[in-house]
Amino acid sequence: xxxxxxxxxxxxxxxxxxxxxxxxxxxxxxxxxxxxxxxxxxx
Numbered sequence: 001x002x003x004x005x006x007x008x009x010x011x012x013x014x015x016x017x018x019x020x021x022x023x024x025x026x027x028x029x030x031x032x033x034x035x036x037x038x039x040x041x042x043x
Contacts, residue, residue, distance in 0.1 A: 001041070006034040 001017060003010045016023050022038060030036060 002039040004035075004037040004039065005030045 001012075003015050003017075003022065014024065014026050016025065017038065022036070024030075
């Protein structure tokens with residue numbers, strides 16, 4: 001699983017994903033309108 005905010009890959013320690021929720025563990029928030037992409041692979 002990879003999280004990109006504004007095209008930048010985020011460290012896995014800075015977020016967690018639950019059913020339908022992405023929770024950021026950082027103090028700063030993404031800029032308004034920044035694209036957020038959660039990439040998931042199932043093998």
